[in-house]
Amino acid sequence: MAILTIIGGGAWGSALANLATKKGNQVHLWSRRSSFELESVITSTDIVVSAVSMKGVAATVDRLLATNLSPNTIIVTVTKGLDPATTNTPSQIWQTAFPHNPIVVLSGPNLSEEIRQGLPAATVAASFDLSAAKQVQNIYSSEIFRVYVNQDPLGTELGGTLKNVFAIAAGVCDGLQLGTNAKSALLTRALPEMIRVGVRLGAQAETFYGLSGLGDLLATCNSSLSRNYRVGFRLSQGKSLEEILQELQSTAEGVNTTNVLIDLANQRGIEVPVSRQVYRLLNGEITPEQAVLALMERALKPEI
Ligand SMILES: NC(=O)c1ccc[n+]([C@@H]2O[C@H](COP(=O)([O-])OP(=O)(O)OC[C@H]3O[C@@H](n4cnc5c(N)ncnc54)[C@H](O)[C@@H]3O)[C@@H](O)[C@H]2O)c1
Ligand SMILES: O=P(O)(O)OC[C@H](O)CO
Numbered sequence: 257m258a259i260l261t262i263i264g265g266g267a268w269g270s271a272l273a274n275l276a277t278k279k280g281n282q283v284h285l286w287s288r289r290s291s292f293e294l295e296s297v298i299t300s301t302d303i304v305v306s307a308v309s310m311k312g313v314a315a316t317v318d319r320l321l322a323t324n325l326s327p328n329t330i331i332v333t334v335t336k337g338l339d340p341a342t343t344n345t346p347s348q349i350w351q352t353a354f355p356h357n358p359i360v361v362l363s364g365p366n367l368s369e370e371i372r373q374g375l376p377a378a379t380v381a382a383s384f385d386l387s388a389a390k391q392v393q394n395i396y397s398s399e400i401f402r403v404y405v406n407q408d409p410l411g412t413e414l415g416g417t418l419k420n421v422f423a424i425a426a427g428v429c430d431g432l433q434l435g436t437n438a439k440s441a442l443l444t445r446a447l448p449e450m451i452r453v454g455v456r457l458g459a460q461a462e463t464f465y466g467l468s469g470l471g472d473l474l475a476t477c478n479s480s481l482s483r484n485y486r487v488g489f490r491l492s493q494g495k496s497l498e499e500i501l502q503e504l505q506s507t508a509e510g511v512n513t514t515n516v517l518i519d520l521a522n523q524r525g526i527e528v529p530v531s532r533q534v535y536r537l538l539n540g541e542i543t544p545e546q547a548v549l550a551l552m553e554r555a556l557k558p559e560i
Pocket of ligand 2: 365367423507508
């Protein structure tokens, strides 16, 4: 049995708290509205899970820096986003702030609503520190949640983060009723685009073929449970982004991720054709139909 403190009481933090509690662990679920102080539970904590949205990562890091967290405590990050100021991933931010703590990325095709319903799912615990990843694997593995490990935290994290951009595109594709051929083409071309970005940032290409890359891409791009997919679907119905985000009342990380990704691609000269059309659509530069046409009329090229 381990003692976990989960920071962030949103959809995913709550689902992760339930999974760990059902395995017999002691779980403190802390959010900004909690009636207890973070300090009061942190010294006895074996594992801290950060389940806040990207916009809350910096504040959460500061909050934890103000406690006396032991360097032995494993920090697990599940946020799927990029920092607009630095383009860093959450695990990079955590590692910089806590250089002596093991940092583990937990990411995979994990729509929280399905997990809340007790449906089976698999995921990846990734860390440079394999023993820390294995501890997280043991704590979270159950008959409904199968956890694999790897040693590519950046690739694991970028798979979960970048797929949100394509989930928006997939929602547009389905909303416009473009058909199965178009959807298959979109998802297939999304994967090399994710790998191109990931490898340039230092991730391993193979990681993107696993659960945290292809797996999460398939889950998110094919489910109306995905908030990013829903953003794309509603854009295709002519709603404004502002209106959609207002109705959503929850986090769709793909909107911020698209903007950061395009900054990054421009700085480093990375070719990201699908993401670029998602960017133009989100920023009101083109209509969904124009985005599709722009992709179809690109200069012809070899497949690989
Ligand atoms: N919901 C899912 O299916 C799922 C699955 C895997 C990963 N994720 C990722 O987990 C993260 C959280 O997603 P969610 O679905 O729980 O979102 P959510 O919108 O339900 O909850 C977001 C949480 O972040 C907290 N937060 C935001 N700003 C904060 C701040 N400044 N300080 C402290 N806390 C702050 C909120 O209080 C809330 O608890 C996202 O990055 C998401 O991509 C979600
Ligand atoms: O609801 P979304 O689009 O944030 O997707 C949730 C998870 O990332 C799916 O793995």
